[in-house]
Amino acid sequence: MRDATLCPIHPVISEAGYASLTVPTHRASTIVFPDAAAYATRGQRDLDGYSYGLHGTPTNRVLEAQLTALEGGQHTVLLPSGQAAIAVVFLAMLKPGDTVMIPDSAYPPVLGFCQNFLGPLGIGHRIYRPDAGDLAAQIDASVKLIWMESPGSTTMEVQDVPAIVALAGRHGIRTGIDNTWATPLLFKPLAHGVDFSMQALTKYVGGHSDLLMGSVSVADAGLRRLMRDQMRMLGLGVPPDAVALALRGIETMAVRLAHQGRVALEIAQTLSARGIGEVLHPALPSCPGHSLFKRDFAGASGVFSVVLPDATRLNAALDALRVFAIGASWGGTRSLMAPMTISRATPHPRNAKTILRLQIGLEDPADLRADLDAFCAILTPEKADV
Numbered sequence: 001m002r003d004a005t006l007c008p009i010h011p012v013i014s015e016a017g018y019a020s021l022t023v024p025t026h027r028a029s030t031i032v033f034p035d036a037a038a039y040a041t042r043g044q045r046d047l048d049g050y051s052y053g054l055h056g057t058p059t060n061r062v063l064e065a066q067l068t069a070l071e072g073g074q075h076t077v078l079l080p081s082g083q084a085a086i087a088v089v090f091l092a093m094l095k096p097g098d099t100v101m102i103p104d105s106a107y108p109p110v111l112g113f114c115q116n117f118l119g120p121l122g123i124g125h126r127i128y129r130p131d132a133g134d135l136a137a138q139i140d141a142s143v144k145l146i147w148m149e150s151p152g153s154t155t156m157e158v159q160d161v162p163a164i165v166a167l168a169g170r171h172g173i174r175t176g177i178d179n180t181w182a183t184p185l186l187f188k189p190l191a192h193g194v195d196f197s198m199q200a201l202t203k204y205v206g207g208h209s210d211l212l213m214g215s216v217s218v219a220d221a222g223l224r225r226l227m228r229d230q231m232r233m234l235g236l237g238v239p240p241d242a243v244a245l246a247l248r249g250i251e252t253m254a255v256r257l258a259h260q261g262r263v264a265l266e267i268a269q270t271l272s273a274r275g276i277g278e279v280l281h282p283a284l285p286s287c288p289g290h291s292l293f294k295r296d297f298a299g300a301s302g303v304f305s306v307v308l309p310d311a312t313r314l315n316a317a318l319d320a321l322r323v324f325a326i327g328a329s330w331g332g333t334r335s336l337m338a339p340m341t342i343s344r345a346t347p348h349p350r351n352a353k354t355i356l357r358l359q360i361g362l363e364d365p366a367d368l369r370a371d372l373d374a375f376c377a378i379l380t381p382e383k384a385d386v
C-alpha cells in the first residue's frame with residue numbers, strides 16, 4: 001500500500017502478554033464489523049454490544065458495569081450530566097397526559113425541566129412535601145412516576161423511601177431517586193425497590209471538580225431499553241475521555257467519602273454547638289427525617305446546611321474565608337460554602353430563609369476549623385466566645 005493509505009490504517013498489534021491495572025480509553029465514532037452479515041444485524045444486537053461510538057465503547061462498558069455492581073442492579077446508562085440523567089428517566093417514563101410527582105426539596109433544575117420542557121409537551125408535574133404525607137392524597141391515574149431525592153438538595157429532608165415505594169407499588173407507579181448525596185456506598189435504592197437510581201457522577205465519583213456526568217442504574221432490562229431509546233433519539237452519550245476520569249475517581253471514592261463524611265459531621269456538630277443557626281445534617285436529630293436516616297443509610301457524606309437566622313454579616317464572613325472556597329457544587333477535594341435562599345412551592349417553616357450549604361473537602365480539618373472560627377466570629381460576633 002501507498003503511504004497515504006498506510007497513514008490512516010493502524011496495524012493490528014497483539015495484546016497478548018499485556019496486562020495493566022488501568023482501563024484503556026477507547027475513543028470511537030465509527031465501529032466496524034467483521035463481515036457484511038454482522039453489519040446487517042448490528043441494530044439488533046443486545047444493548048451491551050457496540051454499534052456506534054455514541055452508544056458506548058468498552059471504556060464506557062467498564063464504568064457501567066462497575067456502577068451496576070455498586071448499585072446492586074442489572075444495567076447502567078451514562079449521561080453527559082446529572083441533569084441529563086434525570087431528564088432521560090422522565091422522558092423514558094412520561095408521555096402527554098401523564099404526571100410526575102417531584103419532592104419540594106429536589107435539585108432546583110428538576111422543577112425547571114418540568115415547567116419549561118415537559119409542560120409544553122402536555123406532561124404535568126405535582127410537587128409534594130418531602131417529609132410529609134401529602135403524596136398519597138395527590139396521586140391519581142395520570143401519575144406514572146414518583147421522583148425522590150434523599151436527603152433533599154439544600155434542605156436535607158430524608159425521605160421514607162420504602163414507604164413511598166410501597167405506595168407507588170399499590171398504584172402501579174414507577175419510582176426514581178436522585179442518590180447523588182449518598183452514592184450507592186451509603187444508600188442502595190434498588191435494594192429498596194426503587195426502579196431508577198440516578199447519580200450525578202459529577203460529584204463523588206468524579207471527586208475532583210473536573211468532570212460532568214450522570215448515571216442511572218436499573219434492575220429491569222425493559223427500563224434500560226426505554227432510556228436507551230430516548231438517548232438514541234436525543235443523541236446523548238458520554239465521551240470515553242470523560243469516562244476515564246470517572247474510572248480514576250471511583251477508585252478512591254470510598255476513602256474520600258469516609259473521610260469527608262467524618263469531618264463534615266464533626267464540623268456540623270461544632271457549628272450546632274456554636275449556635276450560628278439550625279444545622280441540617282441527617283446524622284443530627286435536628287434534621288427532618290433523622291430517624292429514617294438512621295434506619296436506612298450506612299453513613300453520611302460530606303454535605304450539609306445551616307439555616308441562618310441573621311444573614312446581615314454573611315457576605316463579609318464569606319469574603320474572609322481562606323480555606324473554604326465560595327461555590328455551589330460538591331464532591332471534590334476542596335471545601336465549599338454556598339449561600340442560598342429557600343424558596344418552596346409548599347408551606348415550609350424555613351421558607352425565604354437564608355441557608356448556607358457546606359461541602360467538606362480533603363483539607364486538614366484543623367485548617368477548616370480555623371477558617372470556620374474566623375467565619376463565625378464575623379457572622380455572629382456576639383457568640384464569638386462560645
Ligand SMILES: *Cc1c(COP(=O)(O)O)cnc(C)c1O
Pocket residue numbers: 080081082083084107153178180181200201202203212213214
Ligand atoms: C449536581 C447535582 C445534580 C446535577 O448534576 P450535573 O452533573 O451538575 O448536571 C443533580 N442532583 C443533585 C443532587 C446534584 O447535586
